[in-house]
Amino acid sequence: xxxxxxxxxxxxxxxxxxxxxxxxxxxxxxxxxxxxxxxxxxxxxxxxxxxxxxxxxxxxxxxxxxxxxxxxxxxxxxxxxxxxxxxxxxxxxxxxxxxxxxxxxxxxxxxxxxxxxxxxxxxxxxxxxxxxxxxxxxxxxxxxxxxxxxxxxxxxxxxxxxxxxxxxxxxxxxxxxxxxxxxxxxxxxxxxxxxxxxxxxxxxxxxxxxxxxxxxxxxxxxxxxxxxxxxxxxxxxxxxxxxxxxxxxxxxxxx
Numbered sequence: 600x601x602x603x604x605x606x607x608x609x610x611x612x613x614x615x616x617x618x619x620x621x622x623x624x625x626x627x628x629x630x631x632x633x634x635x636x637x638x639x640x641x642x643x644x645x646x647x648x649x650x651x652x653x654x655x656x657x658x659x660x661x662x663x664x665x666x667x668x669x670x671x672x673x674x675x676x677x678x679x680x681x682x683x684x685x686x687x688x689x690x691x692x693x694x695x696x697x698x699x700x701x702x703x704x705x706x707x708x709x710x711x712x713x714x715x716x717x718x719x720x721x722x723x724x725x726x727x728x729x730x731x732x733x734x735x736x737x738x739x740x741x742x743x744x745x746x747x748x749x750x751x752x753x754x755x756x757x758x759x760x761x762x763x764x765x766x767x768x769x770x771x772x773x774x775x776x777x778x779x780x781x782x783x784x785x786x787x788x789x790x791x792x793x794x795x796x797x798x799x800x801x802x803x804x805x806x807x808x809x810x811x812x813x814x815x816x817x818x819x820x821x822x823x824x825x826x827x828x829x830x831x832x833x834x835x836x837x838x839x840x841x842x843x844x845x846x847x848x849x850x851x852x853x854x
Contacts, residue, residue, distance in 0.1 A: 604634035605656075608642075613649040613793055615642045615693075622657025627706035628665035629677060635710070636684045643693050649800060650792045651691070653714060654698040654781050660723070661707025669734065669840050671831050678737060678826065681706060682819050685738045688713035690812045692801035694792060698780035699723050699773070704761070709738040712746065715804065717773040718780040718787070719764035725772070726761035733839020733849060737826050741818045745811055747771050 603625075605618040617638055619625040642648060655661060668677040688695055688710070697714035703725045711717055711725075719725070727736040727743075736756060743752035747770045755762070767773040777783035792800065830836050834852045842849035 602634055603631045604638060606634075606638045606642075610649075610788070610793060612645070612647055613797070614788055615648055615651040617651060617653045619653075619655035619661060622655070623659050623662075625655045625657065625659060625661040625707065626665050627661055627663060627681070627710055628668055629680065632677075632680045632684050636680070636687060639684075639687055639691070643687075643691055647797050648693050649795065649797045650694045650696055650788050651714075652696045652698065652781070652784050652788065653711070654784070655700070657701075659701030660699045660703040660711065661705075662702055663705025663707045663728075666732070666840060666843050669732075671837060674831060675827055678823050681709070682738060682823055685709060685713045685742070686816055686819065689742075689808070689815050691715075692805050693797075694800060694804055696784045696788065698784045699725070699764075700780055702761075704728055705736065706738075709736060709742065712739060712742040712772075715808070716784075716787070717767070718775055718777055718783045719767050719773045720778065720780050721764045721776045723764040723767070723780075724761040725764070725767050726759065727756055728759040728761075730757055730759040731839075732843050733835045733837075733851070734830060735826070737822045738819060740822055741815045743772075745815065 603621045605620045607616050609616060617635065695714040697711040697717045699711055699717060700720040700723055703711055703723060705728060708725055708727060727739045729736045740756060743755060751770050764773065764776045768776050775783060834854055839849045
């Protein structure tokens with residue numbers, strides 16, 4: 600089976616490239632999550648590694664997670680794997696850069712949010728549409744308040760609306776917009792990271808994100824339990840997911 604992720608090193612091994620390689624959707628499903636986690640586990644401890652760049656093939660970064668894997672019989676395994684990946688990324692001492700174009704939604708945005716610095720196309724569409732399906736986004740519920748503050752985070756999480764790249768930068772979600780976000784991320788690496796000591800960069804990243812990583816780890820475990828033990832016991836959560844799969848309007852019972 601072809602890997603859903605392309606992995607290579609460049610810049611004399613200083614830069615790890617990870618590319619979602621199942622366009623156009625680039626779904627963050629079980630095989631993609633496993634491939635990302637495996638690549639990071641293999642490479643992050645290399646002492647000369649100066650950064651990681653995550654991007655995607657095709658016109659879109661990711662349509663998000665697999666809705667089928669959110670159903671009650673699969674969601675526990677899916678969330679456990681996704682949250683383990685997110686924590687590995689959040690706690691990475693190596694700078695993680697994300698280059699985002701097109702749609703970056705749901706679980707795809709959660710993976711991008713777990714990176715340290717995001718570069719986005721001005722017309723990119725970023726959002727957490729889970730509420731439209733009757734569920735919420737556990738990892739984003741932990742990551743967004745850290746990045747954009749509680750008010751903007753709540754807006755994105757409960758509305759499910761998408762924002763363009765320019766708005767993402769204005770609210771502090773992304774570092775910069777660029778017509779070529781991959782090129783912008785590579786230029787940032789070349790100017791700001793490649794000339795630096797890899798070991799000193801790791802100390803700087805760890806120091807800057809120390810309490811952030813602690814808060815996300817503590818919160819994500821509690822939020823995952825809420826999702827599995829409370830939300831997924833409600834009628835509306837299962838109804839929303841089922842309606843999406845069956846391509847019909849959900850019939851909410853509000854419990």
